[in-house]
Amino acid sequence: MVSSFIPPTCSQILINQNNIQSQYISSKGLSGRILPAGTFSDPIAALEYIYGVVCPIPNLPPRPSTIQTIKLVRIIYDKDYLITDNEIEVTVTGNKRLTFFVRMAFDKDYKLCAYDGQIRNFGLTFDPSTDIERQATIHFICNFTQTFCQGKLQQYSSVNDCIKFLTTSVPYGSLDRGDQGNVACRTIHAYFVPLLPTMHCAHVGPTGGGACTNKPIDFYYNQTNFLGCAYKQY
The missing domain is CATH 1.10.8 (Helicase, Ruva Protein; domain 3)
Structure with a gap:
């Protein structure tokens, strides 16, 4: 799954080249949030923001910072549901590093259906x-x-x-308040x-x-359970 965030796969998923989304994304759709970038109940927005924030997209204006390498530092599996807790370190242009802490939920076919995460020092890195x-x-x-x-x-x-x-x-403002x-x-x-x-x-x-x-602070506590789509294994 983590390798799908690397070019060119990330852009292929974004534009659904050769129906590649069906290999990674649940047929039930996708929702999630990556703070401080935003909260995305819309499947299209949810797809864009997990795959597109640092992905170079062909035929579109170049981004100043794009993903160069990705490393799965740590992963923890839920014992009851298809949910993983991930620490992911990404290196982008200029040898800058970002750390993502993200929980991912998968359907019974092991396709991503939701995520809930945070980016460490987003503003400090890019402001x-x-x-x-x-x-x-x-x-x-x-x-x-x-x-x-x-x-x-x-x-x-x-x-x-x-x-x-x-x-x-x-x-x-700051990217640390990016929504x-x-x-x-x-x-x-x-x-x-x-x-x-x-x-x-x-x-x-x-x-x-x-x-x-x-958005007031209560906004972040009044969201639906993004991980509720996870398949219960037992």
Whole structure:
């Protein structure tokens, strides 16, 4: 399973090349959350965010950081259900490392049906450290948005309108709060805009589309049991 997160398999799963998703993903669908990136009850979003955050996707604009290596540091099996507790270390561009702590649930055919995890030091690893870098990120988001979010999906009247909004109306924030109403959250979603504009254009827009919006602490405790789809072995 872990090897499926390495290119080119991760991008093949994202675009379902040759129906490859059926080898890894439950026919019942997929849901989950990876904090602080977000919570995903929608199967498409859940697939994107477990496979696409650091996966290079062919024919789409390049990401600044993509996965280079992956190592399963530790795995623990539940004695009753098809659930694993995993510690996964990923090396990305620039020899930066991320550690994922994630519980994965599988159906009776050992296909992934849900996950619930966290990324250690997401912001410390990737947050820009200067105003120049932050402004460059805002310009990137706005140019991306104006290029791919058009017609009914348009979010801003112009690139300058977008830059003004992201500079003055919302905080820049940190990827350690990557599902809140800030610029950092919109950075995560911007890379998915070309893949699925109908879903992600609203996320990078002024409203945040329900994804990049401020959430109270109770939000994280009032979610459904993502791992409830796990097959009971005994």
